[in-house]
Amino acid sequence: MTPDRAEPPLDGGDPGETEEDTEAAAAPRTPFGTDRLPLGRPGARGSVDVRTLTRVLFERLAELPPETPERVRVRAALIEINIPLVRYAATRFRSRSEPMEDIVQVGTIGLINAIDRFDPTRGVQFPTYALPTILGEIKRYFRDNVRTMHVPRRLQELWVQVSSAMEELTVTHGRAPKVPEIAANLRIPEEDVRACLDAGRAYNAASLEAAQEHEGGLALLDRLGYEDSALADVEHRDMVRHLLVQLPERERRIIMLRFFANLTQSQISTELGMSQMHVSRLLSRILARLRSGNSWEE
CATH class of the missing domain: 1.10.10 (Arc Repressor Mutant, subunit A)
Structure with a gap:
């Protein structure tokens, strides 16, 4: 019989670590007198799952007056124990060219905003509330900072609606939707849809000197037109010919x-x-x- 393999750590740590080592390393310092609380699966002896600990910390946070040292420590503990939620959201953008750690840092800003705005009395689980906020912060980062070409904010925001409509219409019709269909679905002018489609592709600028494989190795610069100085003489030549x-x-x-x-x-x-x-x-x-x-x- 082969020994059971240890489960990989959720935070992407060393695969050789045991689950207990991973939990001990990931457990946050708490403001309740003890240095650390062991985190683990629900029901495990001597452990508290992240959801339960998050709820307890939010209850404690609501009892503390603003700007007190203990409130700062509770807030910091909430941020630390929910970082895995940020990393989970960041994995949706792993195909982008941005470093993953940069995406996690941006997502952490969304996590902090979610913690500051969360109201436990509404009966909503914190991960359910926080995930859209984290994803929104990351998407806003890509929208405003990653593009190499400036696109008006109105078109950037409209692109989100157009892309969603395109996915929905593709499923409905079994093919890529046409511009009039997208415009009718969103009830916007076709010109706005066309402008939005162009803006949605404007993430990166192509080098004029880069060779294009589908063009036989020719660079864009080799295929661009230029102003022919002889064109200015065409009208003059035609006039002279008429007079001659x-x-x-x-x-x-x-x-x-x-x-x-x-x-x-x-x-x-x-x-x-x-x-x-x-x-x-x-x-x-x-x-x-x-x-x-x-x-x-x-």
């Missing part, structure tokens, strides 16, 4: 030789068999007409 066709053939040929063939006035005069002075006067007159935009008339 209205010139007589000899004047049009002079313009072509001067500005497209890059010939000098001397070379044009030789080409056309006229004096250089005549070529100069024709060029001046032609350019004046072209600049004015008037049609050429014989």
Whole structure:
């Protein structure tokens, strides 16, 4: 027969520790005169379960006046014994890139807020009340601090509703819902849904120089458009072409030789068999007409 294996500690400690060692290490110091209270499973001899101890501490907390040293100690004990609840909530976010200890620290803030707001007289168990507060604090942390791109708070809050509606509609229809279906479900404009879907994906900024596997290894920078300086000349070229066709053939040929063939006035005069002075006067007159935009008339 093989010996029974010790149960792993709830707080992620050394697997070699026994359950008694884990309980002794996790047990909080208490304000009741003894250094520690042993925690264990309900019904175990000499032990008090976390729920019972939490209830007792809250009862004691309600009896103490504010700002007294004993009240501070009771509050600290409540925080310490409920840290496993924070760690349980933090495991829901283990797939995120943030370190787990950072998430636990943020969740602890939610635990402290829950302790300060909890009212034992309502008959609700503290873990039931505290877990949504802890999860809300962690989600708020991811919403406000983890994004590398700024998204308006209104869209961040709306994204929670849209994502919930998407899950519900996916189960209902057996497929991903369309934007009009989400908008009808939430009774909001379709434009808000589209903006919210874009905002919900804006957690991380992609590097322009990072290679994209699905694009054959090309970086985003290689596929981005750029401003072509020649585009500004397209309209001008079209206007010049429109004016050139209205010139007589000899004047049009002079313009072509001067500005497209890059010939000098001397070379044009030789080409056309006229004096250089005549070529100069024709060029001046032609350019004046072209600049004015008037049609050429014989």
